[in-house]
Amino acid sequence: MPAYLIANIEVIDAAAFDRYRAQVAPLIARFGGRYLVRGGVVTDVEGAPGLKRLVILEFDSMPALRAFYDSPEYAPLIALRQRATNSNVALVEGYVPPA
Numbered sequence: 001m002p003a004y005l006i007a008n009i010e011v012i013d014a015a016a017f018d019r020y021r022a023q024v025a026p027l028i029a030r031f032g033g034r035y036l037v038r039g040g041v042v043t044d045v046e047g048a049p050g051l052k053r054l055v056i057l058e059f060d061s062m063p064a065l066r067a068f069y070d071s072p073e074y075a076p077l078i079a080l081r082q083r084a085t086n087s088n089v090a091l092v093e094g095y096v097p098p099a
Contacts, residue, residue: 002094003062005033005069009053009087016084024077031068033059062093 011017028035037056044051059065068074069091081087 001061001096003059003065004036004092004094005055005057005059005065005089006092007055007087007089008051009055009081009085011053011085013084016080020077020080020084024074024081027071027073027077028057028068031059031071032064033057033068058094062091065091 025035034057035055036058037054039053039055042051042054057065059068
């Protein structure tokens with residue numbers, strides 16, 4: 001079952017965030033993840049979800065996503081992202097329709 005990392009990010013230090021982005025993309029790929037959404041325009045149509053820069057990553061499974069998120073390689077990048085942004089991050093199990 002696929003799994004998703006969903007992040008709502010407000011960049012507060014653009015230079016540091018650029019360093020994070022340059023380093024995290026190859027790491028995501030190395031762990032088998034891929035971007036589904038990477039920034040872009042957000043258009044609110046109902047309510048006020050407060051989305052700033054939305055990022056959605058897809059992995060083949062929750063164990064694959066946890067291997068990325070909990071890896072020693074990602075730990076310093078989490079710290080860099082936390083210094084460069086105000087962010088909310090969730091790990092979400094996907095859905096596979098019945099066959």
